[in-house]
Amino acid sequence: MANDLKKIYRTVMEDHFPETLRIAFGEQVLVYRKRTWKIPDDKTGEVIEKGLRYGENPGQEAALYELVGGHLTLGDCRFIDPGNGLTSAITEDDMIQAGKHPGKTNLTDLDNGLYIMKFLMAKPAAVILKHNNPCGAAHGETLSEAYHRANRADRIAAFGGCLVLNRSMDRETASLVAENYLEVVAAPEFEEGTLDILKRRANLRIIRVSRIDRLADYMPLRFVEFKSLMDGGLIVQQSAVNRVKNAQDLTLAETVHQGRTYRIERAPTGREMQDLLFGWFVEQGVTSNSVLFVKDECTAAIGTGEQDRVGVAEIAVFKAYKKYADALCFERHGLSYNELELAVERGERPREEKEAIDHETAEAKGGLNGSVMVSDAFFPFRDGVDVGIRQGITAVVQPGGSLRDWEVITACNEAGVTMVFTGQRAFKH
Template sequence: MSSEISSIYKRIYSDSFPDRMEINFIDRGGKQTLIYEKVQWNIGGERKGLRYGENPGQEAALYKLINGNIILGEVSTILPGKYLASNVELLQSGKHPGKINITDIDSALNILRYFNDSPCTVIVKHNNPSGVAIASKPSLSFYRALMADRVAAFGGAVAINREIDIETAELIAENYLEVVAAPEYKEGVLDILSKKKNLRVMRIENIKRLDEFIGTEVLDFKSLTDGGLIVQTSFTPKTLKKEDFSLARTTFNGKEYAINRKPTDREYEDMLFGWLVESGVTSNSVIYVKDRVTVGIGTGEQDRVGVAEIARDKAYKKMRDRISWELYRTSWYSLKEELRRKEIEEEVSRLRGGLKGSVMVSDAFFPFRDGVEVGLKEGVTAVVQPGGSLRDHESIQACNEYNATMVFTGQRSFRH
């Protein structure tokens, strides 16, 4: 039975989708049309599209926009020809891509576009980042993003905004990953990556120009159970520099409440980094960042205080595993020696899971002070949130009690 089950993941499914697709928007002023072409690759001498959808047995097809532009009110969508994940060049396929491989890389690029000024790595698993890091060189950014959550990165998709060099490739090859995407690969890198025969290696040249995709909008379609559709324009963060933040301030029952301390330059840097990473995390979400590296990422929860606690707990767990791996090349979960475990526990406790001095980021307002206090009790020194709660004054008071600073973005960042 187990062999039969495992075989379904190796099977290649054909799809019944046509080579072209049109989407028409019709109103009294006429018709606007988007024209798409199905994407296929040469795999072993055959033209093949997506391996399957979210699960084996689900037919799927990838389409790229080749013609048309939609203008809805004051919104004009992205023009054809500016391709990223919809038109990857497969340098090594192993098992050719399925739907999740493409959407994970797309989710990574959605975050990566904001950080093209420095080497940055985004590792994504199931449409959420497991680790994001900016560093002085690609190999260091990859290592820090990986160690932010080494366990969750297993089988993930990696996007790096710089040419992958030998040092970075060797680090990648030490791990099990499904996909790696970059604008280019230095000579000899593909020889190293070819040792991972099932790794999909993608070249996306437009990663070099990712900053051109900041602020561009596309149409986002969501299918309903009854076959209906919801169409929305894609989310675009308005806070792109520190001057776009506003110091937390509100009025409640005729009394004004304001944050006492302004952020330091380092805090502003992490605030901006964290807010832009947050835009690519599934709601409800709270994340912690420090020194432009994610420390704990909480995703997809129903209550805000709960997701703040999950992100906190993950920070502790991931630091235990990182220290265990760096010292003994053994995961925390496999480390048996009690003395070593105790030493690691003490170090993680001393550092509070890396949360001391970190920035806490929330994709929506904190409805009560208990949410923000989860981070403040761990040594968080700065908080980013949209603001707008009837009890914003409680969160402001909490931050002032801990001598922490807080800024509002004035924009919610839900992602579903």
């Protein structure tokens, strides 16, 4: 059975999707061309021309299409024009090492990484993704620092993930990347000597996306989003555009309830504002409902895809403690926290090692003390923000607009926590 499963994951599916697609919006027609690559089969070495390896799972045929013709304007919205391809425009030359033939999730992770990265271009940045959600994201003074911080934020989830960088890959960063197992590494360019380091991982997909250095240009552009329904129907929408670009786009939380005005008593400090903006930018690529914690322009915890806001805040806190303890354990003992825990239970390592890590994690509140809290939609009750307050957060960014904003503002003022509103939610499904 195990060998059968391994064979399934090595299989490159045939696809019967057409070479071109034409989608008509009334009299306006968009033309798409299927993207294929001539690359060696990872098993036989034979050069084959093929598109995606498979879809979300083995056994699902899939195809990648690039917009190559047509212009679409609906109302006052001019959608993105042909000639702006990123993930859909990757060629054989850009696929510096194909590794195992790329599948749908490899490229959708890359796409979402680029979507987040377009907001983070001011400084060296790294975003690591898994299953179309960021595991860790960070700015750094150098690219290697940004990668180290993003990886440390959730070392376990980053295993087998997709790394997107916004600066040319340098030797120091390549050496750090090569120590870990990733499926995809994407950068605008690769400096001399870096490919020799990265190619030690034979199955690593190494991709050049030359337009990464122009990602900020994509911030105001909209594209058409399709949601396919199980009955064959479609929901079509404009993609979201984030209205928040800088501190001036955020407002101190304020509301009126039963004739009384409630407002936040303290404005964010400069450091808090940097973290609030960074967190809101990363939030654009996180599946809803979501709550993030950010400290020093690095994610401390990312809670994703829950049905209730207080629940996802609690999950984010749980993850923060686990990931913080794991990072300490790996740096100190070269083991994951779970490996140390098992070794202690078996009597193979002293209990004091685990107790020391547990104590240090509790003291730091999982790295959340002094962090900021980010929510993609309003808090319907104060219980959600109270979760963060108990962990020592100092600031909150959220859209605002709840009937109980007054209650959330009161909770923040009681704790000396500042809060800003974006005036726009960031749902992503």
